[in-house]
Amino acid sequence: MSTDPSPAPETSVPTCYRHPGRETYVRCTRCDRFICPECMRDAAVGHQCVECVAEGGRGVRKAVPRTVLGARGGASAKPVVTYTLIGACVAAYLAELASWRVVWEFMMLGRGVLPGGELGGVAEGEWYRLFTTMFLHQRGGTFGITHILFNMWALWAVGPALEQVLGRWRYLALYLLSGLGGSVLLYLVGEPGSSAVGASGAIFGLFGAYFVIGRRLGGPVGPIVLLLVLNLVITFSIPGISWQGHVGGLVVGAALAAAYAYAPAARRNLFHIGAPLVTLALLAALVVVRTAELSPAT
Incomplete structure (x- = not known):
């Protein structure tokens, strides 16, 4: 079938x-x-x-690029802090040109008689002068406008590179504590009536930090050494320059940069946060001690 x-x-x-x-x-x-x-x-x-x-990619958190010292952003980060500091110094200089009282009220002064006849200065409780002085510059006298022009050029020249490798908050702490270090050294070893203005202490701190970090990363340090030596020679050879402010800023800046650059990788954040705080505490203690020494003179 x-x-x-x-x-x-x-x-x-x-x-x-x-x-x-x-x-x-x-x-x-x-x-x-x-x-x-x-x-x-x-x-x-x-x-x-x-x-x-595509759906899986949206749930993956992209890694944030970091420098070898832990800063976010890498080469694409803009030097916002550097530009802000320059803007603050220029704004303060314009305020000085508008009123001479700006210098008297905010310059670094251990203890002295102000134009109104009253005593003023750090020893009289005006501790803010230790910080505000680093944003002021001479508007006349021996150096005139060259004072702010050189400091702002130096800040523009070395600041962006340091801000890129350190990150914004480390860099800002470095600048402010270096400037504070210069003011504190002047307060400690200068005459009670010694006064000063300028960002030079902070700038010298950046110079010292640039050298330390450059050595740590294996970069060329010859140009910064030459710049440092030249400025130190000028500091000690021309009358009217506060060598205390320059040396104090240099020492603090180099020391803080060493803490940043040589911190153990496993405890980097601890060192990077702790070093500025310890530095601030030490400088504050020195100011307290010096103020106590000057108190009997009132």
Whole structure:
């Protein structure tokens, strides 16, 4: 007996969900949809479709680039702090030109008689002078406008590189504590009536930090050494320059930079936070001691 088998049922050929005209037998390992070679993306196991890869990427936190000293941003970071400091110094200089009282009220002064006849200065409780003086500059006298021009040029020249490698808050702490170090040394060893203005202490701190960090990273340090030597010669050879402010800023800046640069990697954050705080506490203690020494003179 002969048989006449019925025709086999037609079966649909799977096609790519994004390209219906393309046959494929490969499925996405996440959504199980058929995908053609153009839509395949290699995965740890099998392949995934374009949409699943994109969805998975949205849930992955991108790593933030960091410098070798732990700063965020890397080469793309803008030197916002440097530009802000320059702007603050220029604004303060314009305020000085508008009123001479700005210098008297905010310059570094141990203890002295102000134009109004009253005593003023750090020893009289005006501790803010230790900080505000680093934003003021001479508006006349021996150096005139060259005082602020040189300091702002130096800040613009070395500041961005240090801000990039240190990060903004480390760099700002370095600048402020270096300037404070210069003021404190003047307060400690200068005459009670000694006064000074200028960002030079902070600038010398940046010079010292540039040298220390340059050595740590293996970069060229010859130019900064030459600049330091030249400025130290000027400091001690021209009358009217506060060598205490320059040396104090240099020492504090170099010491703080060493703490930043040579901190153990496993405890880097601890050192980077602790070093500025310890420095601030030490400088504050020195100011308290000096103030106590000057108290009997009132």
